[in-house]
Amino acid sequence: MKIDINLKDNGYSVFIDELKSLEFKGKVAVVTNSKVGGLYLKEVLNLIKADEIFTVSIPDGEQYKNLATIEKILEELFVSRLERNSTLIALGGGVISDMTGFAASIYERGINFINIPTTLLAQVDASVGGKTGVNNKFGKNLIGTFYQPKAVYCETKFLRSLPAREFSAGLAEALKMAVMFDKEFFDFMQKCDINDNENIKTIIAKCVSLKAGVVSKDEKEAGVRAVLNYGHTFAHVIEMQTKYTKFLHGEAVAVGMNMANHLALKLGLIDKFELESIKNTLVKFGLPINYKIEDEEAFYDAFFLDKKSGNNKIKFILPNKIGNFALKNDIDKDIVLDVLRMFK
Amino acid sequence: MKIDINLKDNGYSVFIDELKSLEFKGKVAVVTNSKVGGLYLKEVLNLIKADEIFTVSIPDGEQYKNLATIEKILEELFVSRLERNSTLIALGGGVISDMTGFAASIYERGINFINIPTTLLAQVDASVGGKTGVNNKFGKNLIGTFYQPKAVYCETKFLRSLPAREFSAGLAEALKMAVMFDKEFFDFMQKCDINDNENIKTIIAKCVSLKAGVVSKDEKEAGVRAVLNYGHTFAHVIEMQTKYTKFLHGEAVAVGMNMANHLALKLGLIDKFELESIKNTLVKFGLPINYKIEDEEAFYDAFFLDKKSGNNKIKFILPNKIGNFALKNDIDKDIVLDVLRMFK
Numbered sequence: 001m002k003i004d005i006n007l008k009d010n011g012y013s014v015f016i017d018e019l020k021s022l023e024f025k026g027k028v029a030v031v032t033n034s035k036v037g038g039l040y041l042k043e044v045l046n047l048i049k050a051d052e053i054f055t056v057s058i059p060d061g062e063q064y065k066n067l068a069t070i071e072k073i074l075e076e077l078f079v080s081r082l083e084r085n086s087t088l089i090a091l092g093g094g095v096i097s098d099m100t101g102f103a104a105s106i107y108e109r110g111i112n113f114i115n116i117p118t119t120l121l122a123q124v125d126a127s128v129g130g131k132t133g134v135n136n137k138f139g140k141n142l143i144g145t146f147y148q149p150k151a152v153y154c155e156t157k158f159l160r161s162l163p164a165r166e167f168s169a170g171l172a173e174a175l176k177m178a179v180m181f182d183k184e185f186f187d188f189m190q191k192c193d194i195n196d197n198e199n200i201k202t203i204i205a206k207c208v209s210l211k212a213g214v215v216s217k218d219e220k221e222a223g224v225r226a227v228l229n230y231g232h233t234f235a236h237v238i239e240m241q242t243k244y245t246k247f248l249h250g251e252a253v254a255v256g257m258n259m260a261n262h263l264a265l266k267l268g269l270i271d272k273f274e275l276e277s278i279k280n281t282l283v284k285f286g287l288p289i290n291y292k293i294e295d296e297e298a299f300y301d302a303f304f305l306d307k308k309s310g311n312n313k314i315k316f317i318l319p320n321k322i323g324n325f326a327l328k329n330d331i332d333k334d335i336v337l338d339v340l341r342m343f344k
Numbered sequence: 345m346k347i348d349i350n351l352k353d354n355g356y357s358v359f360i361d362e363l364k365s366l367e368f369k370g371k372v373a374v375v376t377n378s379k380v381g382g383l384y385l386k387e388v389l390n391l392i393k394a395d396e397i398f399t400v401s402i403p404d405g406e407q408y409k410n411l412a413t414i415e416k417i418l419e420e421l422f423v424s425r426l427e428r429n430s431t432l433i434a435l436g437g438g439v440i441s442d443m444t445g446f447a448a449s450i451y452e453r454g455i456n457f458i459n460i461p462t463t464l465l466a467q468v469d470a471s472v473g474g475k476t477g478v479n480n481k482f483g484k485n486l487i488g489t490f491y492q493p494k495a496v497y498c499e500t501k502f503l504r505s506l507p508a509r510e511f512s513a514g515l516a517e518a519l520k521m522a523v524m525f526d527k528e529f530f531d532f533m534q535k536c537d538i539n540d541n542e543n544i545k546t547i548i549a550k551c552v553s554l555k556a557g558v559v560s561k562d563e564k565e566a567g568v569r570a571v572l573n574y575g576h577t578f579a580h581v582i583e584m585q586t587k588y589t590k591f592l593h594g595e596a597v598a599v600g601m602n603m604a605n606h607l608a609l610k611l612g613l614i615d616k617f618e619l620e621s622i623k624n625t626l627v628k629f630g631l632p633i634n635y636k637i638e639d640e641e642a643f644y645d646a647f648f649l650d651k652k653s654g655n656n657k658i659k660f661i662l663p664n665k666i667g668n669f670a671l672k673n674d675i676d677k678d679i680v681l682d683v684l685r686m687f688k
């Protein structure tokens with residue numbers, strides 16, 4: 001399966017279960033971590049034909065997603081003398097692909113980048129959009145670039161080793177796309193057997209197509225791309241308050257979607273039945289839907305620490321019936337507090 | 345004077361002696377060093393209207409042009425909570441503008457960038473092209489991005505405090521443009537009084553226009569933009585061998601141009617008269633034309649350490665009569681060695 005991502009420049013394709021061989025002019029370096037590398041590196045290396053092939057292994061985990069690791073990657077690439085026609089391949093989850101894309105974008109002002117995401121989250125979400133970056137002490141993904149890959153290869157076989165929680169986290173982002181953009185896709189997700197690999201392929205393909213549509217309209221995230229942040233405004237606060245340890249990102253997004261839905265219900269954008277059907281689908285996917293808010297005022301104030309808020313107005317992205325969205329930046333604080341109190 | 349830089353996206357203008365006021369929506373941070381800041385910061389700050397204005401001072405000198413300084417700049421910007429609609433202003437020479445542009449390009453995946461170059465070199469060369477970056481132990485400008493400013497302001501009054509050697513170094517890059525692209529401009533430079541400010545304005549404007557033409561054809565340096573490296577292939581080796589201490593970059597380029605000219609003479613691309621007229625103009629500008637090569641084989645080998653060589657072929661950019669260029673990547677090693685031996 002092949003989905004074309006049409007951008008003004010630098011369009012590329014996302015291939016699903018099509019990774020047969022990878023041929024390159026020039027040198028190649030594969031960036032991975034020991035966990036993913038241990039599982040799939042040998043298999044991937046066997047598919048690559050290039051002048052020289054290097055591997056760069058970086059530590060596993062969000063806590064290493066920083067500029068220091070980028071410097072380490074770059075250093076290894078300079079030691080291997082990668083050139084402007086060389087290619088960097090990311091083999092791993094979102095942390096690996098975000099960092100590898102960032103390194104590729106700043107190595108000699110940009111070399112080729114190929115992404116092989118190995119988590120469902122990375123396949124449905126990070127594989128399209130061109131966002132690269134690292135965290136710093138002020139927050140997540142605050143340093144980075146927009147940089148498009150030359151190609152993305154999503155292999156469902158690489159998902160077999162994924163822990164159940166991580167698989168569910170990927171489904172949360174997929175459901176987000178369905179609720180925002182496509183009622184039919186939502187119905188499919190609500191009903192389908194997620195243990196059937198064909199259904200997972202369908203979900204990946206649908207998410208990639210939907211996101212491609214959004215991104216091609218709005219490559220640098222000025223307008224409609226903000227819609228992808230449905231659930232995220234709440235999720236970021238939850239993640240900050242739990243110091244990124246209690247929930248996986250997708251899990252926090254699941255809770256955030258449920259919170260956003262309650263706000264949407266209060267504003268009459270969705271009805272009780274729609275709220276319940278989204279909630280039940282989240283639960284079916286093994287996702288959390290609740291987070292105990294200790295102090296709703298503190299939670300509300302924390303919205304403003306989120307870089308995506310901007311200009312001291314909170315922009316909420318809410319479902320407007322299932323399959324459609326609404327952007328609201330004029331909601332009374334009291335209404336939001338009422339919703340937050342429901343989670344006390 | 346205003347020169348439009350037409351790019352596919354992100355076109356902008358270079359203003360020469362037009363800096364009257366700078367108005368911004370959102371926050372602004374001015375990045376400078378203590379030397380330049382001491383001379384011009386107050387004057388520039390007085391021209392800025394913005395919600396909040398911050399200044400970031402970084403240490404003066406090429407040795408601080410590295411990722412650690414970028415982190416320091418970014419950290420100050422995060423402390424000041426710059427947002428996506430904020431603007432970063434570079435006030436200084438090439439080191440400042442390269443680093444400020446790089447920081448602007450990776451802060452939250454890109455914020456506005458305005459460049460106020462305060463050296464002649466930066467005004468005639470770095471002000472157009474969108475190259476940003478830092479050095480590392482493997483070489484100069486190896487880490488960076490292509491990122492276009494929103495506007496560039498070249499003020500000749502900021503050149504008054506420039507040391508004579510630095511002024512000359514700027515003229516070397518200007519002469520490079522003339523030799524490569526414009527015989528009439530070369531004649532002007534050869535004859536003009538460089539103590540007349542109007543002539544300097546003309547030189548800046550001409551360089552900006554010429555470079556804009558090159559860059560708009562070839563924004564990411566695939567082809568004709570390589571022509572800007574006339575003299576640089578030799579200069580980079582000279583700079584490496586002298587550890588960037590003996591020559592300013594423009595001075596090394598002047599020597600490199602003279603070396604390239606001797607190679608061009610040997611290949612019949614220019615005649616003895618043309619070689620001499622370029623050499624005399626370099627001398628008139630107070631620029632060096634000689635460098636004692638200890639070991640021509642070692643010098644030749646060092647070409648291959650230059651990232652711009654690529655694919656193990658040395659690409660020489662040579663004048664083809666004055667005002668025109670030739671790209672040669674098939675010159676016999678012996679011919680090059682003969683030329684290098686002339687500098688022993």
